[in-house]
Amino acid sequence: MSKSFEEYWKKNLTLIGVLLAIWAFVSYGLGIFLVQPLNNFWIAGFPLGFWFAQQGSIYVFVILILVYCVIMNKLDRDYDVDEQ
Template identity: 60%
Template sequence: MEDQKKYWKENLKYLGILLTIWFLVSFVFGILLVEELNTIRLGGFKLGFWFAQQGSIYVFVLLIFVYIRLMNKLDKKYNLDT
């Protein structure tokens, strides 16, 4: 029972961190800071535009793979892998 609580506590910690990163990239960089980021260019495009149109999607997909890796490690740590 104690292992289940530790498992879920770590899982929620990972989710909180990854969702915070996703929020920062998609909402803060893509909406709130778009004007400031547009002063920087990335590959010929304004950085704020890039985050709003493509960057947040790339980061979201990357976060999915990071979450999969973290959960596989967590499952092995608590002997829940099958």
């Protein structure tokens, strides 16, 4: 396997790791494990933990996929493995 392929794959794995860490932190961290302390703060008519659990986490999921698409498309071009 060529060096550039190894590098491409490693960067891909790092990106997946970072995005999944955010995914887990927002949904399981803020929406479940920390929901009770966060519910003591009311922001814009919502208890914060409840908002992350029923609204915020879903917005974050959508953004994570968009970020992945944009970065991977660039990575594909940089390492010359994109579809022509």
